[in-house]
Structures are given as C-alpha cells and as structure tokens.
Amino acid sequence: MDHFTLRDGVLHAEDVSLVRLAEAVGTPAYVYSTATIRRHARVFADAVAGLGRGAPLIAFAVKANPNVAVLSLLAGLGYGADVVSGGELRRARRAGIAPEKIVFSGVGKTEAEMAFALEEGIGQFNLESEEEAALLSQVASRMGRTAPVAFRVNPDVDAGTHAKISTGRSENKFGIPYDSAPAAYARVAALPGLAVRGVAVHIGSQLTDLAPLERAFAKIGALVAALRADGHAIAYADLGGGLGVPYDPDRPAPPSPAAYGAMVARVTQGWDVQLLFEPGRLIVGNAGILLTRVIRVKPGASTPFVIVDAGMNDLMRPALYDAWHAMRAVTPRGDLFSANIVGPVCETGDTFATERRMDRVEGGDLVAFLTAGAYGATMASTYNSRPLTPEILVNGPEWATIRARQTIEALIDADIMPQWTHP
Numbered sequence: 001m002d003h004f005t006l007r008d009g010v011l012h013a014e015d016v017s018l019v020r021l022a023e024a025v026g027t028p029a030y031v032y033s034t035a036t037i038r039r040h041a042r043v044f045a046d047a048v049a050g051l052g053r054g055a056p057l058i059a060f061a062v063k064a065n066p067n068v069a070v071l072s073l074l075a076g077l078g079y080g081a082d083v084v085s086g087g088e089l090r091r092a093r094r095a096g097i098a099p100e101k102i103v104f105s106g107v108g109k110t111e112a113e114m115a116f117a118l119e120e121g122i123g124q125f126n127l128e129s130e131e132e133a134a135l136l137s138q139v140a141s142r143m144g145r146t147a148p149v150a151f152r153v154n155p156d157v158d159a160g161t162h163a164k165i166s167t168g169r170s171e172n173k174f175g176i177p178y179d180s181a182p183a184a185y186a187r188v189a190a191l192p193g194l195a196v197r198g199v200a201v202h203i204g205s206q207l208t209d210l211a212p213l214e215r216a217f218a219k220i221g222a223l224v225a226a227l228r229a230d231g232h233a234i235a236y237a238d239l240g241g242g243l244g245v246p247y248d249p250d251r252p253a254p255p256s257p258a259a260y261g262a263m264v265a266r267v268t269q270g271w272d273v274q275l276l277f278e279p280g281r282l283i284v285g286n287a288g289i290l291l292t293r294v295i296r297v298k299p300g301a302s303t304p305f306v307i308v309d310a311g312m313n314d315l316m317r318p319a320l321y322d323a324w325h326a327m328r329a330v331t332p333r334g335d336l337f338s339a340n341i342v343g344p345v346c347e348t349g350d351t352f353a354t355e356r357r358m359d360r361v362e363g364g365d366l367v368a369f370l371t372a373g374a375y376g377a378t379m380a381s382t383y384n385s386r387p388l389t390p391e392i393l394v395n396g397p398e399w400a401t402i403r404a405r406q407t408i409e410a411l412i413d414a415d416i417m418p419q420w421t422h423p
C-alpha cells in the first residue's frame with residue numbers, strides 16, 4: 001500500500017488527500033492508484049520475463065477489476081486480458097487490448113459469445129468441457145473460422161484457499177478431468193473448425209502457498225509431454241492466476257511474484273511452450289481502497305458498532321468469504337478501540353469486521369477499507385436500492401472519475417412498468 005500513505009496526519013492516495021477527495025466526490029467511493037497498478041504490473045512482468053518460449057503473455061483477469069480505464073492502463077503496459085463473458089470481451093476491446101492477447105475462460109460460454117469472440121479473432125478459447133468444444137466447432141465451421149483452443153484441465157489439487165474460490169478440485173465445476181484429458185484432446189482434434197494449441201489450468205484464487213500450484217503445474221507438464229507424444233501441436237501453456245495478496249498485516253505475506261516466477265521457471269523447464277498467465281488480484285488488489293464515512297457509532301451489548309456508509313452491496317468479500325480487509329481512519333485521532341464495523345444494509349451479514357482493534361472513530365469520520373481494488377466495485381450490487389459506488393483513479397496529484405456515481409433516479413428509471421402484450 002505504499003501509494004496510500006499518511007501525510008501530515010491525513011491518508012493520501014498518491015498525492016491526493018482523501019479528505020479533499022471525499023469532499024469532492026462524496027462517499028462511499030472506490031479509489032485506485034495508477035502508480036500501484038503500474039508497479040504491480042511491472043513486478044509481475046519482471047518475475048515471469050524470460051520464462052518459456054518467446055515472451056510470456058500476461059492476460060489480466062478482467063473479472064478482478066473490469067473498469068475500462070484500469071484495463072487501458074494495463075493495455076499500455078503490454079497486458080492482454082482473460083475474459084469470462086461477452087461483456088468482459090467488449091470491455092477489453094474498448095480498452096484497446098489486441099484480440100490476439102485475449103483468452104476466453106469460463107464454463108458457460110454461450111453460442112452468441114463464441115460467435116462474437118470468433119468475429120473479434122481472440123487468441124485462445126479455454127474450453128471447459130467436450131460439450132463446449134462441440135458447440136464451438138459448429139459455430140466456427142458455420143462462420144468459416146478456425147478457433148484456437150486449449151482445454152482447461154482440472155488437476156484435482158487442493159489450492160488451500162477458501163472453498164468458494166477453489167477451482168482445481170475434481171468436485172469443482174471447472175475444467176476437464178485430468179485423467180481423461182488425452183482422450184478428450186484426441187476427440188476434439190478431429191473436430192472441424194478447431195485448432196488445438198495448448199493446455200490451461202487455474203486452481204483457485206488468493207493462494208498463499210506455492211506448493212499446490214507447483215503440484216498442479218507439474219501435472220500439466222506431464223500432460224504436455226503426453227499430448228505431444230500423441231501428435232498434438234501443444235505450443236502454449238496457460239498457468240492461470242491465483243497468487244494471493246496480503247490482506248492482514250498480522251498474517252504471513254503470500255509468496256512474492258519473484259518466488260512464484262522462480263517456481264514456474266523450475267517446474268516448466270523443458271516444456272518448450274509459450275507461457276500465459278492470468279493474474280487478477282495481484283495486480284489491482286492493493287491498488288484500491290474503499291473510502292467510506294462513519295454515519296454513527298452505536299453502543300453494542302459489549303462492543304460498539306461503527307456504522308459506515310458503505311455496505312455489503314459495495315464490498316461483498318467479507319459477507320461472502322468472511323474476508324478480512326484492514327481498515328484505517330483517514331485522519332487518525334491517535335488512539336485505538338475495539339468495534340464491530342458494519343454497513344447500513346438490513347442483513348446481519350452486512351458486517352465488515354467483528355471485535356476489530358481499530359483507529360478510534362466518531363460519526364462523520366472518514367475511513368478506508370484497504371486492499372479493495374480487486375473483486376470490490378465489480379461485485380457490487382444495488383441491494384437495498386443503494387446506487388452503485390463511483391470509482392476514482394488517482395495519478396500523482398491528479399484524480400479522475402472513472403465511473404460516475406449512479407443516481408437513485410437512474411436506478412429507478414431502469415425499471416419498466418408493464419405494458420402488457422395481448423395474445
């Protein structure tokens with residue numbers, strides 16, 4: 001969080017005072033640091049530079065932060081995109097990401113999404129079932145196109161992360177079973193309109209240990225060799241994303257990108273493929289905060305409630321995964337207290353932290369939830385008729401609104417009173 005620092009007693013995003021920003025744009029608001037995004041993108045690129053055949057393709061996992069301004073920033077640094085819907089593909093293209101740098105993942109690609117991605121000429125479809133391969137073959141043949149494909153293989157490795165974001169166990173919906181991969185490749189290679197070019201794997205998110213990744217990659221290495229022996233031209237291996245970021249300063253930090261790069265170098269030695277990576281959280285997680293204001297502090301049975309103007313609809317991670325987000329007062333008063341930090345939404349799950357030792361705050365104070373740049377704004381909803389939160393990008397002394405505050409009028413106007421059609 002080195003671009004979010006206390007200066008003269010006020011938390012700043014780069015050179016911009018968060019007090020001034022809150023006055024200008026109101027709260028709650030997501031605030032991102034350009035410098036942090038750039039730095040993380042470079043650190044990851046440096047960590048994997050030189051690995052594999054040719055330069056690796058780093059396809060940012062758009063789901064982590066799909067704001068077009070953020071994607072444009074990454075496009076300028078040479079990043080591609082990992083998309084999981086036609087909507088994300090449109091965002092990546094709008095941000096100027098070249099189609100050949102786009103990978104399409106996800107278990108539920110529809111026929112329309114496949115046709116759109118083929119029209120755009122994306123670099124790779126990561127197929128997650130033979131059923132999907134059959135449909136893509138039909139769509140591509142009909143359009144007179146050839147779809148470059150890889151199978152996402154499920155290595156049945158426990159990523160050791162939260163069950164709701166683990167993707168590489170056999171019971172998870174993702175990928176094709178490892179043991180049946182050679183037979184699946186053989187069948188798919190015979191289908192028209194598909195060009196088999198690689199393998200893909202992604203075992204989960206917020207991984208704090210490299211060992212499961214290394215086990216998964218080793219299995220993929222063995223599969224690459226087996227597929228080549230079967231005559232497939234495997235030229236690409238997509239190693240997914242998943243490297244965790246530090247949320248809680250009191251917990252051991254996840255492995256560094258450099259340690260991850262060294263592990264990948266070791267395990268992929270001799271594969272002779274171009275490598276693809278799909279980092280999301282690592283690039284943007286610590287580049288964003290959620291700026292919110294304390295509405296009031298309410299006494300509790302034993303612990304006071306700090307009620308802030310951001311709710312679970314703005315930042316879902318604590319309610320969904322019991323995720324831990326550090327919280328800081330924007331203008332710390334210098335002492336601490338213990339509190340439950342909650343939002344205004346009418347659910348007990350609208351709780352950001354319980355029994356949290358935190359900066360003492362009072363009604364009207366500004367606070368920031370840290371590490372909110374990934375899976376924050378993008379997972380927001382309008383539950384309780386709370387308009388979507390604006391997003392602000394800071395760049396040195398400057399800032400820009402990159403998503404305007406939604407008005408309640410716009411939210412209501414999106415509803416349509418029925419105009420019944422008669423049979």
Ligand SMILES: Cc1ncc(COP(=O)(O)O)c(C=O)c1O
Binds near residue numbers: 204206281
């Ligand atoms: C296919 C795929 N690639 C990449 C990612 C990005 O993961 P992370 O943000 O943990 O790097 C995800 C999310 O878990 C994913 O499902």
Ligand SMILES: N[C@@H](CCCC[NH3+])C(=O)O
Binds near residue numbers: 063165205321374375
């Ligand atoms: N949304 C999750 C991560 C899921 C990653 C997508 N496969 C989170 O906030 O941690």
